Amino acid sequence: MKEILNMTEPVSRKMSADIVVIGSGPGGAVTATLCAEAGASVLLIEEGPNLSLQSVPHFSREEVLRKYRNAGICIATGRSKIAYVEGRCVGGGSEVNRGLYHRTPEYVLDLWKTEFEVEDLSLDKLKPHFIACERTAQVEYLPGDKPLVSTRLYDGAARLGWQAIEAPRLYRYGGIGAPGRKQSMSETFVPRFLLAGGRLIADTTANRLTRASGKWFVKAQHAPTDGRPRQQIEISADRVFVACGAVQTPALLRRSGLKKNIGNSLYFHPMLKVVAQFGEDVNKPGDLDPVHQIREFEPDFGMGCSISKRPMLGLAMAHHAGHFAEIEQHWRRMGIYYVQAASGRATVRNLPFFRDPLVTVRQSEQLLRTLANGLKRLAEALFAAGAVAVYPSIRGYPVLRSMIDVRNLPDMFGGEDGSMTSVHVFSSCPMGENEAVCATDSFGRVRGADGLFIADASLLCGPTIVNPQGTVMAVAHRNATHAIENRFR
Amino acid sequence: MKQHSQPVFWNDIDLVIFDLDGTLYNQRRLRTCMALNLLHVSVKTRSLKTLNVLRIYRQCRETLAEGALVDFMNRQFEDTAMRCGCSVVEVREVVDEWIEQRPLIYLRACRYSGIEALFDALHRSGRTIAVFSDYSAAAKLEALSLKADLVVSATDGDVQRLKPDPAGLYKILNATGFEASRSLMIGDRFDRDWAAANRAGMPAIIKSRRRDPRCGTFRSYQDTLFQPVVQSADTGGTFAFPSFEKCVRAIVNILLRQELPSARQSENVESIVTYVLATHAGMPDYLRLAFRILTVVFDAWPYPATGKPFHRLSSDRREDQVNRWRSSRLQIRSGLIAFYRTFTIFGVYSEIYEQDVECEGNPEHD
Numbered sequence: 001m002k003e004i005l006n007m008t009e010p011v012s013r014k015m016s017a018d019i020v021v022i023g024s025g026p027g028g029a030v031t032a033t034l035c036a037e038a039g040a041s042v043l044l045i046e047e048g049p050n051l052s053l054q055s056v057p058h059f060s061r062e063e064v065l066r067k068y069r070n071a072g073i074c075i076a077t078g079r080s081k082i083a084y085v086e087g088r089c090v091g092g093g094s095e096v097n098r099g100l101y102h103r104t105p106e107y108v109l110d111l112w113k114t115e116f117e118v119e120d121l122s123l124d125k126l127k128p129h130f131i132a133c134e135r136t137a138q139v140e141y142l143p144g145d146k147p148l149v150s151t152r153l154y155d156g157a158a159r160l161g162w163q164a165i166e167a168p169r170l171y172r173y174g175g176i177g178a179p180g181r182k183q184s185m186s187e188t189f190v191p192r193f194l195l196a197g198g199r200l201i202a203d204t205t206a207n208r209l210t211r212a213s214g215k216w217f218v219k220a221q222h223a224p225t226d227g228r229p230r231q232q233i234e235i236s237a238d239r240v241f242v243a244c245g246a247v248q249t250p251a252l253l254r255r256s257g258l259k260k261n262i263g264n265s266l267y268f269h270p271m272l273k274v275v276a277q278f279g280e281d282v283n284k285p286g287d288l289d290p291v292h293q294i295r296e297f298e299p300d301f302g303m304g305c306s307i308s309k310r311p312m313l314g315l316a317m318a319h320h321a322g323h324f325a326e327i328e329q330h331w332r333r334m335g336i337y338y339v340q341a342a343s344g345r346a347t348v349r350n351l352p353f354f355r356d357p358l359v360t361v362r363q364s365e366q367l368l369r370t371l372a373n374g375l376k377r378l379a380e381a382l383f384a385a386g387a388v389a390v391y392p393s394i395r396g397y398p399v400l401r402s403m404i405d406v407r408n409l410p411d412m413f414g415g416e417d418g419s420m421t422s423v424h425v426f427s428s429c430p431m432g433e434n435e436a437v438c439a440t441d442s443f444g445r446v447r448g449a450d451g452l453f454i455a456d457a458s459l460l461c462g463p464t465i466v467n468p469q470g471t472v473m474a475v476a477h478r479n480a481t482h483a484i485e486n487r488f489r
Numbered sequence: 490m491k492q493h494s495q496p497v498f499w500n501d502i503d504l505v506i507f508d509l510d511g512t513l514y515n516q517r518r519l520r521t522c523m524a525l526n527l528l529h530v531s532v533k534t535r536s537l538k539t540l541n542v543l544r545i546y547r548q549c550r551e552t553l554a555e556g557a558l559v560d561f562m563n564r565q566f567e568d569t570a571m572r573c574g575c576s577v578v579e580v581r582e583v584v585d586e587w588i589e590q591r592p593l594i595y596l597r598a599c600r601y602s603g604i605e606a607l608f609d610a611l612h613r614s615g616r617t618i619a620v621f622s623d624y625s626a627a628a629k630l631e632a633l634s635l636k637a638d639l640v641v642s643a644t645d646g647d648v649q650r651l652k653p654d655p656a657g658l659y660k661i662l663n664a665t666g667f668e669a670s671r672s673l674m675i676g677d678r679f680d681r682d683w684a685a686a687n688r689a690g691m692p693a694i695i696k697s698r699r700r701d702p703r704c705g706t707f708r709s710y711q712d713t714l715f716q717p718v719v720q721s722a723d724t725g726g727t728f729a730f731p732s733f734e735k736c737v738r739a740i741v742n743i744l745l746r747q748e749l750p751s752a753r754q755s756e757n758v759e760s761i762v763t764y765v766l767a768t769h770a771g772m773p774d775y776l777r778l779a780f781r782i783l784t785v786v787f788d789a790w791p792y793p794a795t796g797k798p799f800h801r802l803s804s805d806r807r808e809d810q811v812n813r814w815r816s817s818r819l820q821i822r823s824g825l826i827a828f829y830r831t832f833t834i835f836g837v838y839s840e841i842y843e844q845d846v847e848c849e850g851n852p853e854h855d
């Protein structure tokens with residue numbers, strides 16, 4: 001697999017292809033693979049570096065510096081800001097995420113169909129695309145004993161009579177005791193794309209798209225990380241699929257003069273975290289990633305368990321005095337948990353003289369109340385699971401020692417302290433026939449731009465409520481299949 | 490006043506590290522005082538035992554320093570006890586009385602002239618002063634009426650090595666966040682002080698009557714070598730410009746001091762600073778520029794009151810400024826500290842618990 005991934009294309013000042021796919025995250029990688037397998041000459045360009053999964057330890061600061069956009073600091077500004085993260089490397093977010101997997105809930109697709117007038121969209125119609133993607137990027141349940149830090153959440157929910165599940169992951173566990181393998185794009189679709197004759201160039205940022213004489217021209221900068229000089233390149237193609245992720249896609253399109261319904265409706269799954277301390281050890285070195293989730297309160301909010309290694313515990317406990325001593329002494333008894341809802345609407349705008357786009361979010365009072373309620377419910381589940389203390393990762397919030405403390409928490413979350421974070425972004429260029437709000441038609445064709453498609457999380461009409469990567473891949477598969485069948489017209 | 494060596498470029502020096510015995514006070518004079526005292530006691534008790542224990546104890550330490558042993562603390566007492574034919578407890582008592590306690594009485598009288606003015610000038614110029622000694626130093630420094638920002642001894646739990654091993658110097662560099670090349674070691678022994686500094690890549694000057702090819706030397710603290718710093722402090726100190734990187738380093742230092750117990754403060758500051766700077770370099774370009782400007786403003790903030798940038802203030806003053814900004818109601822000020830705090834905390838936890846973020850599902854990493 002490593003040799004295949006190294007098959008990157010030599011770069012020259014002028015390049016051409018039938019199809020250029022910009023961005024190699026789940027949306028771009030799936031699209032590029034199908035197009036290459038259909039016999040087209042496809043060039044996949046990626047802004048970030050081409051690194052293997054093992055090149056840096058997962059969840060390390062090196063990973064954040066090398067594989068995340070903006071060294072992990074992206075901020076949606078506003079009165080209640082959201083600190084969000086995105087992947088920036090071959091494979092995009094799939095390289096750095098945990099791969100918790102869900103097919104889209106039916107009620108979500110129904111809503112998209114009615115509000116956005118998306119043609120031919122239902123769970124049944126999407127099912128073959130889920131199945132096709134799952135054949136390459138495999139999805140498995142954790143074999144054997146589950147990590148205690150994860151089952152605690154499940155136990156708490158069960159005691160309260162709430163619905164909870166174990167989520168499968170895009171991961172091949174390889175049996176009990178055997179090393180597993182994450183099913184990121186660099187391990188799955190990207191090698192398949194290269195095997196089909198696709199060409200990949202990493203370290204290359206598309207800056208602008210222009211159209212002339214029936215062709216698209218992608219103006220890009222190739223900036224190798226090995227010290228070779230930067231190079232401006234121009235790629236001509238008949239068709240372009242933009243799959244830069246839900247923030248960068250609208251930024252690129254707006255920079256290229258395409259603005260209708262583009263970058264006006266970005267959504268997040270903002271989350272609040274807590275650290276729960278139990279009476280006995282739950283956090284063991286070498287445990288596999290936690291997988292349990294509480295779904296009782298969806299679509300209002302969901303809950304889950306995060307990676308709970310000591311550097312993450314340090315961050316999550318930072319607002320509490322004496323965090324170092326607490327963690328040093330009790331880290332084996334501690335786990336990080338989150339509650340997440342759907343954010344208010346955000347916009348993506350380019351600023352003159354700067355490259356990075358400005359994201360501005362407006363949160364409704366309703367959301368801030370929902371999150372405050374979600375936080376209380378999360379603490380309730382953790383106390384039901386045997387927690388002896390719950391530390392909210394929010395400035396000014398006290399340590400909770402009992403349900404009395406939980407009831408005293410505010411009914412509305414302020415959100416000014418930056419404690420709201422998100423790893424899910426989508427919906428900035430929704431698909432559908434409702435021209436008042438949609439940027440593309442029901443299959444990702446950008447309105448008024450012949451041969452230009454969007455193929456990533458931007459297309460989703462709204463929050464997925466569940467983890468979104470499964471939906472991003474299935475929608476990309478559906479739309480690419482449709483485009484190929486219709487000869488990209 | 491004759492000067493033996495090339496001048497020190499004081500503008501390039503942020504941190505001055507002094508050895509203690511023989512550097513800050515006249516050791517020969519102190520030994521004479523102690524010898525007379527010892528003689529008096531020996532005559533009175535009609536025993537040379539104390540004298541013998543002290544002589545052998547010093548010999549043992551010299552030998553142990555050559556061997557660069559980690560566990561020299563116990564060994565020095567055990568070896569002395571064995572060679573003198575007495576118990577370890579007895580050796581400890583003699584050492585405590587004659588090396589730790591009694592000299593304190595005479596120290597002040599043996600202090601080198603000019604050292605107080607030099608300490609004062611260094612403080613006023615905003616430089617950081619550290620003391621690094623093979624013996625415990627805090628009490629001696631107090632007896633000498635001198636104040637340093639940081640005192641490190643070879644006997645500290647996280648050092649445990651005698652000079653010329655540079656472990657103590659590394660601890661000081663880590664704790665203060667200064668680079669070795671911007672620090673200066675001042676000592677009285679080439680084989681210990683110069684050698685330790687040299688191993689740490691730090692310039693050094695040695696108090697000596699002779700010139701030496703290894704480094705600059707000086708005879709006294711009235712030497713012209715020290716005049717630039719003493720004089721410029723008299724006229725208000727050397728002007729230091731605000732500096733983004735130096736300010737980040739200084740902020741990270743203070744935050745580590747606040748967030749970690751003292752035993753952990755010597756964690757690799759340089760790597761944490763590098764991580765924080767890399768994070769800053771990667772952040773969205775419009776925020777990066779704003780943060781850079783705000784950080785430089787933060788560095789320049791104390792000018793009106795002190796004439797110095799933040800990174801040149803004493804640790805206590807730096808801490809005070811960080812606390813004020815952190816609790817400021819102006820979000821722009823508290824946000825700056827919150828940013829550096831978040832990444833310092835993630836950086837230091839990642840540094841300490843590096844093994845935690847290895848491979849998923851690999852139980853070997855405890």
Ligand SMILES: Cc1cc2nc3c(=O)[nH]c(=O)nc-3n(C[C@H](O)[C@H](O)[C@H](O)COP(=O)(O)OP(=O)(O)OC[C@H]3O[C@@H](n4cnc5c(N)ncnc54)[C@H](O)[C@@H]3O)c2cc1C
Pocket residue numbers: 022023024025026027028045046047048085086087088089090091092093094096097098099100101102204205206207243244245246248249252423424425455456457458467468469470472
């Ligand atoms: C830390 C983290 C944890 C997550 N956990 C989960 C999870 O457990 N389960 C789940 O389902 N989802 C999870 N997600 C979300 C999931 O990863 C995303 O929904 C998914 O990656 C979105 O795919 P995408 O193709 O839309 O965009 P991305 O994955 O963001 O890929 C876009 C790619 O385009 C590149 N690009 C951007 N601009 C340009 C340009 N101008 N030129 C060239 N290339 C460009 C980027 O560098 C990037 O590699 C997580 C995300 C993160 C960051």
